[in-house]
Amino acid sequence: MTIVASKALSFVNSTSLQQSQPTTNDIRKQQQHLRTTLTAQEKEKNMTMLEPNQVEEYLLAGQWYEAQKRYSKARTIYADSLAKIPFNDPHHCELRRSLKNVNMRLGAFIYLFPYHVLCIIFDHLSRYSLITCLDVCESWNHFILQWPGFWDTHRHEHYYIDRTMANSFLDDKNDHLYIRSPVSNTLLGPMLKFVVATRSWRYKHLGKRLRCQVFFSIHVM
Incomplete structure (x- = not known):
């Protein structure tokens, strides 16, 4: 027992x-x-x-x-x-x-490539294609806006966007975006697309509906 x-x-x-x-x-x-x-x-x-x-x-x-x-x-x-x-x-x-x-x-797979390779890839795109790429995903949006080559495409003979002023606008520190350009209806569409694409991911990330009042001051050069 x-x-x-x-x-x-x-x-x-x-x-x-x-x-x-x-x-x-x-x-x-x-x-x-x-x-x-x-x-x-x-x-x-x-x-x-x-x-x-x-x-x-x-x-x-x-x-x-x-x-x-x-x-x-x-x-x-x-x-x-x-x-x-x-x-x-x-x-x-x-x-x-x-x-x-x-x-x-x-969309963070772009960071799997070396920086210089990404620069070569995006350098082959037109400024209109780059603006379209801004709305692909947040990772692309961030990379392109930080890439100096993107801003070089906006130092164009038809219009000019100052990067410092644009960054202030994109960071919601300024509600006005000034574009120095000849009066051209063909350029207004791409510029509005630029504003929506560059701001949209911030609003999507915050879960807010995009509400953006944009004021343009277009000066004849």
């Missing part, structure tokens, strides 16, 4: 120990249960339960955000994990691929 009791006690202690130290499979099952049983709103409230602290959890959390189309949050998860885990970790390549895929969705 003593031996049986001892074995039973040993079994209980072992079970208790296993319960206090859940395995990776247990964690996966718990997270799978959360993903399949909670509503979208409940998932949002309970994301603290999925706070990643293991490599597998980083992947699961990132994939969950991707499924919700919250790519910026997924990118943060993947980037944070790559900064914490060693390079020789077996999941490193998978995390790196996941980060690359999210970057592609966000």
